[in-house]
Structure formats: structure tokens, C-alpha cells
Amino acid sequence: MIIIKKFKAPLLMAAVFILLWFWLPDIAARSTDVALDYLKEMVLVIPPVFVLMGLLEIWVPKEKITQLIGSGSGIKGIFFSFLMGTLPTGPLYIAFPLAGSLLAKGARISNIVIFLGAWAAIKIPQLVAEMEFLGLPFTILRFVLTLTAVIIIGQIMEKVIKPTDLTQITND
Amino acid sequence: MTTIIVYILLALCVGLSLLKSREKTKKAFIVGARALWKMAPGLLAIVGVVGLILGILPPETISRLVGEEAGLMATATAAVLGAVTLIPALISFPLAGSLLRAGATVTTIAVFITTLVMVGFVTAPLEIKALGKKFTLLRNGMSFIAALIIAAVMGVILT
Known part of the structure; x- marks a missing residue:
């Protein structure tokens, strides 16, 4: 029962797919194709990311994270957050x-926003594809503007969010 | 390619961890597994939602919606x-x-790319679980506004 309740969202999705197969088999076929492709990617990428997260949790002391990207880390913290974000690793939701x-280990909120922003918008393989299809001026301009926006958003969020607003994923 | 890099990184980290302490490595796997279990329903639901959205809105439909006219509406x-x-x-x-x-127009394309990568409506439940509601709402909301500004600036400079 608890498991059914925990997985109610995916179960609901499954029900929608089944209904769709009766109603609009064309769309259902296309949706199922896309979903299966996506699932394959997830099954490959997600387990290692969670193991890495576990290793980070166990091995890297809080002081180290605070020192690298915590309060008082300044420009160096921005740089490190950006660098971690640009590593080629996959979709944003695994970040x-x-x-x-x-x-939870003491990173600054502003640096986490930069980390997520870089992860989402400024990936190196992604930039190569962007240059190819949209040209160099477009790519450079978007890169510079996005980086600026992410830094500003991070500053604002750090002012507005209190530590109690954050949830902690590793303890229940 | 990306997947290969992730696995190489993983192998290096796990190897190093095992060399230093078997006990702690086990603990790390447990921490990871527990977090994965917590996120699993959201991750599975995303698979379904992405499938549905791209099933209803395949790339051809998106280009029809965005590409036909170059006005404010398209943007x-x-x-x-x-x-x-x-x-x-x-x-x-x-x-x-x-x-x-x-x-x-450049503005339309820039706003599409920028909201696509920075704003995640579908992934918001996952983001809320990991980082909290306020964080998620603020990050996505401000990223959406930023995307509009970025696109407007790019439209002015590049056309």
C-alpha cells in the first residue's frame, strides 16, 4: 500500500498511456517511443550519479565544500561552481x-544557482552543437548573457531564501 | 559519449574509495541508494510526461507553432x-x-533555447524534492524572466 502511494505519479502516467492507446493510438505510439528512449538514457546515467553523490556525502568533509564554494569563497567559488556545472554529465534533473x-554541506546558494545554470545552459558538447546550427555570434552572446543572468539570479536568491526553506535529500 | 565519461569518473571514484575504506564505500552506496529511492517516483513520472509532451508536440508541430509568423505571439x-x-x-x-x-526571428529562437535549458516545468517536482519549493519557484521564475530579457537583447544586437 505504501509503495502504491509512493509511486502514484508514475502509476497515473501508466494509466494515461493505456487510455491513450485506446483513444489516440498514433500519439500513443509516438509517446511510447520517446518515453522508452528517455528511460534507456535514465537507466544508464542515473545510478552512477547517485553513487557519486553518496561518495561525495561520505568522503568530502563539510569544511572542504564550505571552503571551495561556501560563504567567503568569492570569485574562486563562482569559478568552481561554474566549472563543476560545465562537466559533460547529462540532463539537469540529475544535478x-x-x-x-x-x-547541505555548506555551499552558498548563489554558487549552487551558478552550478545549476552552468549545468543546464552552458555545457561544452552543447555549445559545439549550438555553434554548428546557430552560428558563433549567437552562441557567444547567449553564453555571456546567460552567465550574467545566472550570477545575478544567484545573488537575488541568496538574499531571499533562508536555510530553513531548503529540503535535505539525504535525511528523511 | 557523456555516459562513457560518467562511468569512467564513477570507476575512478569507487576504486579510490575502495582502496581507502571498504566500510565507507558501502556506506556511500547506501546513501546513494536511499536518495535514489526517494527520487525514483519523480524520475519515472518524468519519463511519462516527456513521452506524452513530445508525442503530442513532435518537433514538426513545434516548428509550425513557432515558425510561421515572426511576431510577439510567436515569441x-x-x-x-x-x-x-x-x-x-x-x-x-x-x-x-x-x-x-x-x-x-533571433529573439524567438533565443527565448526558446534559453527557457528550454533553464526552466523546467516538468522537472519542478524533482527540484522541489531536492532543493525546496521556494528555491525551485524562484529559480524557474527568475530564469523565465531572464530568458525574455536575454532574447530581447540578442534580437536587438543580432538583427
Whole structure:
């Protein structure tokens, strides 16, 4: 019962898919294709990311994170957060648990926003594709503007959010 | 390619961890597994939502919605589509490129790409679980506004 309740969202999705197969088999076929592709990617990428998160949690002391990207880390902290974000690692949603444990270990909110922003918008393989299809001026301009925006958003969020507003993923 | 890098990184880290302490490595796996279990329903639901959205709105439909007219309406549609959909970069850039050639404005394309990567409507429940409601709302809300400003600036500079 508890398991059914925990997984009610995916179960609901499954029900929608079943209904769709009766109603609009065309769309259902296309949706199922996309979903299966996506699932394959997830099954490959997600387990290692959570193991890495566990290792980070166990091995890296809080002081180290605070020193690197915590309060008082200044420009160096911005740089490190950006660098961690640009590593080629996959879709943004797998960065959320990592960001959560970094925050719990004393990272500044502004740096976490930069980390997520870089992860989402400024990936190196992604930039190569962007240059190819949209040209160099477009890519450079978007890169500079996005980085600026992310830094500003981080500053604002740090002012507005209190530590109690954050949830902690590693303890229940 | 990305996957290979992730696994190489993982192998290095796990190897190092095992060398230093078997006990702590086990603990790390437990911590990871517990967090994964907590996120699993959200992750599975995302698979379904992404499938549905791209099933209903395949790239061809998106280009029809965004590409036909180059007005404010197209830009607004692009902003919303970018925020709600979750398209892998390898598909979204060629799509954006062909839209641009088909007559969409730089502003429209820029807003689409920027909301696509920075605003995640579908992934918001996961983000809330890991980082809290306030964090998620603020990050996505401000990123959406930032995307509109970025696109407007790019439109002025590049056209």
C-alpha cells in the first residue's frame, strides 16, 4: 500500500498511456517511443550519479565544500561552481540531488544557482552543437548573457531564501 | 559519449574509495541508494510526461507553432513551449537552426533555447524534492524572466 502511494505519479502516467492507446493510438505510439528512449538514457546515467553523490556525502568533509564554494569563497567559488556545472554529465534533473547535498554541506546558494545554470545552459558538447546550427555570434552572446543572468539570479536568491526553506535529500 | 565519461569518473571514484575504506564505500552506496529511492517516483513520472509532451508536440508541430509568423505571439509561444518541454540538446539545436532559416526571428529562437535549458516545468517536482519549493519557484521564475530579457537583447544586437 505504501509503495502504491509512493509511486502514484508514475502509476497515473501508466494509466494515461493505456487510455491513450485506446483513444489516440498514433500519439500513443509516438509517446511510447520517446518515453522508452528517455528511460534507456535514465537507466544508464542515473545510478552512477547517485553513487557519486553518496561518495561525495561520505568522503568530502563539510569544511572542504564550505571552503571551495561556501560563504567567503568569492570569485574562486563562482569559478568552481561554474566549472563543476560545465562537466559533460547529462540532463539537469540529475544535478538536483547533487546540488542538494552540496547545499547541505555548506555551499552558498548563489554558487549552487551558478552550478545549476552552468549545468543546464552552458555545457561544452552543447555549445559545439549550438555553434554548428546557430552560428558563433549567437552562441557567444547567449553564453555571456546567460552567465550574467545566472550570477545575478544567484545573488537575488541568496538574499531571499533562508536555510530553513531548503529540503535535505539525504535525511528523511 | 557523456555516459562513457560518467562511468569512467564513477570507476575512478569507487576504486579510490575502495582502496581507502571498504566500510565507507558501502556506506556511500547506501546513501546513494536511499536518495535514489526517494527520487525514483519523480524520475519515472518524468519519463511519462516527456513521452506524452513530445508525442503530442513532435518537433514538426513545434516548428509550425513557432515558425510561421515572426511576431510577439510567436515569441511568447516559444517561451512557453521551451519552459514546458524537455528536449535533448541534440534535437533542439538542429530544430532551432531550421526554424531560424524558415523565418523565425533571433529573439524567438533565443527565448526558446534559453527557457528550454533553464526552466523546467516538468522537472519542478524533482527540484522541489531536492532543493525546496521556494528555491525551485524562484529559480524557474527568475530564469523565465531572464530568458525574455536575454532574447530581447540578442534580437536587438543580432538583427
